[in-house]
Amino acid sequence: MVMMGKDVYFMNVGDSRAVLAQSIKDQDASSCSLSTRQITSDHSTCVKEEVRRIKEEHPDDVSAIANDRVKGYLQVTRAFGAGFLKQPKWNEALLEVFRINYVGNSPYITCRPSLYHHELAEGDKFLILSSDGLYQYFTNEEAVAEVEQFVRTTPGGDPAKHLVEQVLRRAAKKAEDKPPIKRTV
Numbered sequence: 001m002v003m004m005g006k007d008v009y010f011m012n013v014g015d016s017r018a019v020l021a022q023s024i025k026d027q028d029a030s031s032c033s034l035s036t037r038q039i040t041s042d043h044s045t046c047v048k049e050e051v052r053r054i055k056e057e058h059p060d061d062v063s064a065i066a067n068d069r070v071k072g073y074l075q076v077t078r079a080f081g082a083g084f085l086k087q088p089k090w091n092e093a094l095l096e097v098f099r100i101n102y103v104g105n106s107p108y109i110t111c112r113p114s115l116y117h118h119e120l121a122e123g124d125k126f127l128i129l130s131s132d133g134l135y136q137y138f139t140n141e142e143a144v145a146e147v148e149q150f151v152r153t154t155p156g157g158d159p160a161k162h163l164v165e166q167v168l169r170r171a172a173k174k175a176e177d178k179p180p181i182k183r184t185v
Contacts, residue, residue: 001129006120008127011113012040014076015132020118021125021144034125036144039116043078045069050077054108061103070108071100078110085109126151126159134163137170 001018002009010018018039023032045051045068054077058064066072074082083090084100086107091099128134128143138146146166147159154162 001127008118008120010040010116010118012043012116013078013080013111013113014043015135016040017042017128017130017132017135017140018116019128019130019140019143021127021148022121023123023125034144034148036140038140039118041114043114044075045077046075047077053077057106058103058108061101063101064103064108073100074109076109078112078114080111082109086111128163130163134167137167137174138163 001011012018020037020039021034022037024035025032041047043050045065051065054064054070063071069075070077070085074085076082084094084098085091086109088102088105091102126147128147130143134143143163146163150157150159150162
């Protein structure tokens with residue numbers, strides 16, 4: 001993200017996301033609520049355009065997308081790492097057990113970012129920049145509501161640290177809720 005005056009520019013790959021909280025005045029202008037706007041687009045196999053792009057770039061590979069993942073391994077479709085999905089030579093460098101069946105020479109994933117622009121407006125309240133770790137446990141709306149509530153009740157607090165703590169709390173709760181694994185011999 002780069003800010004120049006009222007102009008904010010974003011670049012993202014993979015599961016990084018920019019979410020903007022904006023105030024909305026009620027009809028009688030006596031109170032305000034927040035709306036949520038996702039500025040960036042996710043690059044994952046959950047996005048039809050990304051899946052279509054990969055399949056079009058690899059028409060001879062029926063397993064380009066397998067189990068809702070690129071080559072059955074990765075849900076993100078754009079990333080800075082994961083060289084084994086970008087060039088056959090990096091795939092060949094892996095131990096055989098970890099190699100994929102690389103068809104052709106085209107990359108399966110790319111590090112080409114998407115670019116976005118937003119002009120700051122009067123109703124813009126705050127921006128959340130994060131990766132999917134947050135969005136595995138919060139919707140965009142829940143994250144905005146959590147930050148808004150924290151800032152209101154804890155002036156001078158650190159909302160980023162608070163979100164991390166809440167993600168860890170939800171992750172621990174989710175782990176507790178899983179039934180224990182039973183083995184029968």
